[in-house]
Amino acid sequence: MTIKIPRNAIGGLTRRRFLTTVATGAGVLATPYLSRAADRPRVSHGVQSGDVSTDGGMVWARADRPSQMMVEVASTESFARARALPPIAALPESDFTAKMLLENLPAGQDIFYRVRFRDLSHPDVSSEPVVGRFRTAPADRRDVSFVWGGDVAGQGWGINPDNGGMVTYATMLKHKPDFLLHSGDTIYADGVISAEVKLADGKIWKNITIPEKAKVAETLDEFRAAHKYNFLDDNVRAFNAEVPIFVQWDDHEVMNNWSPSKQIPDVYKVRDISLLAARAKQAFHEMYPMRESLNEPGRIYRSLNYGPHLDVFMLDERSYRGGNGPNLQASYGPDSYFIGPDQLAWLKRALLNSRATWKVIASDMPLSLIVYDDAANKKGSEAFAQGDGPPRGRELEIADILRFIKTSGVTNTVWLTADVHYAAAHYYNPDKAQFQDFEPFWEFVSGPLHAGTFGPNELDNTFGPEVKFVKAPGAGRQNLPPSDGMQFFGHVRIEGATGQMTVTLRDRADVALWSTTLDPKPG
Structure with a gap:
């Protein structure tokens, strides 16, 4: 209302x-x-x-x-x-x-x-x-500060009071940010929260539990309960009362790697992925303070202006995608949709109309990190990246938008992402890319805020990413619990006087792991 x-x-x-x-x-x-x-x-x-x-x-x-x-x-x-x-x-x-x-x-x-x-x-x-x-957002060119990340209560790591609960939220609150950009996987609807989890060192992780999290979410009430579970955490409630949220969704609001071609696991009684997604989307909209679209009820993608220095473009990379198949098409069509043609056209218009110094594109999934639909067998495509070489399948959308940004003279775009459960900074260099018709830009990856830590993922050379920083567990040390400390968030500060953007990747102990300052180009 x-x-x-x-x-x-x-x-x-x-x-x-x-x-x-x-x-x-x-x-x-x-x-x-x-x-x-x-x-x-x-x-x-x-x-x-x-x-x-x-x-x-x-x-x-x-x-x-x-x-x-x-x-x-x-x-x-x-x-x-x-x-x-x-x-x-x-x-x-x-x-x-x-x-x-x-x-x-x-x-x-x-x-x-x-x-x-x-x-x-x-x-x-x-x-x-x-x-x-x-x-409220400033009308003048004052400093702006915000944090971002994703992935909450995943892999069975729920609220453990003995470990301080969801500590990363308390750490982020210390920075008194203007808002949190939540990059998706706000819940793990497909993840069970057990009372106890045995750690590698023999210690026991003890979760607060609720009956609905003893199984995967299928009913509307079960999806709602997954969101309400996170709000049981003292740190989350304290943060929410002080810091606004700009929220988008990813896969786990429904189930792991869901797309129209999803083969639903046998633990589900509901066999219709569209029905599960519809229930999940209703719960998602009920549980977060999002502005609603009158043109398309239930729409998640939108632009948010936070003063003269910042526009944020929130993408929806779930609702309009094609199936998670090979996605190696040489020409663009329904099978290679990821954000889809309507959302792609909206993003172009919104970027072209933006008068903000910085245009932050909030993409829940990174552009060049390979995420397999079937991780065990390294098959199928869950993200944009299709492997080394020229743009194919879903990569055609990224090539299109990058070319548009260059030819239209849109300046100062930065991509903020999550999903892969580790921290990284990627610089995209056309001189090292297979597709070169774009201006250099940065992509920053953060998370998990409170979930298992994984990575690093394989890198795709299509758009020439250079890894400037990465912190991940490495081979043989996957799904680390929050108590290991490898929980990450990003912090962005835009200086009002100069328009400079400083991006810092931090862990839950508030250690600044890596930082860079970007000078705005005249637009």
Whole structure:
């Protein structure tokens, strides 16, 4: 639901100060409470914000019963002069989740929001409040800072309180980023979370468990539960309350390496991959504070502006792809779709129209790392890369967009990716490529945020990638647990005065593993 703050309600005050005015409806939230907590609604999984722009952002919360979400908004942490917004419903049809788009906010402002749920059957009964915050994007050229990564609760590594839970979220929070770019595999719907996992040194990893994670997700409620499992972690909830999320999906929101040609494993009773994907997408949209497309309900790809220095282009590399076959076609067609022609055309238009200094392309999968559909037998294609040589199959889309970027004069593109569960920096050099009709650019890889660590993957020479940095377990040391410390995230800082972008790859102990500073080209 969109809540617009009427400009005529601001009176003689500036937009920057409007949040400090007193709304006549603010007293709506001052309702009497029942004495027993069990008789009152509850904010069950914390709060989130997301898809923040210069004038607004989404807020999200979930109740434990049918209720109305009540939101107060203020420009100060004290909420002394807060504005109460009209309530919206949280019903069983959305698993009691509710999200509200706040608009007409001042740019570059810390925004504080407070969420309660009001019982539908007893309107005078409300939950305890939960507070969150976000910062709207700047209208001026101030510094911008954000983090990115992917891959959460994978390979059976769930929430282990003895190991501090999902520690990487607490580490990222220390940097006070403007937002998190979540590069997919937000959950592992196909991954079981057992109570205990025996480690290589004989120690026991102990997970918090829930009944739904004892099997693969097939029903809508099971997909929902996989997302809610991650919100049980104290670090995740604390992070979500402070840092907005820009989110995309990858394969494990449905199942490993899913595509239209997926052969569903025997552990599944549901045999229709399209049905599983539809349920997974509904749960994904319910559980994150994404702005929704009116033109294509359920659409995930979108562009997000975060001020004069930054546009982020969020890709969807699942919904429109062809099957994970050999993908060695010499000409472009449905079998070689990865982002698909409509999304490809949208990306070209969006890049051409961007006036931001930096254009970050959020691709959940790296461009030149080979990921096999059948890893055991090294068969089939899961990612873009098809092996050394000229562009084939899915690589034709990358060749097309890289050529377009060059010929259209689009400058300062950077690709941020995850998926492969290790950290890397790749510089794409046309002089060393099989396909050379592009300008040099960087791709940075991070993750896992909290999952098994793998890699490194084989490199494909089609677009001339040069490995400038890599940290991965190496052969014989795959699927390392989070307790081994090889959990990675990326940190980007854009300096307001110069427009320089500094990219740093870090581990969960906040060690800066590698860093580079990029100078913007005039555009």
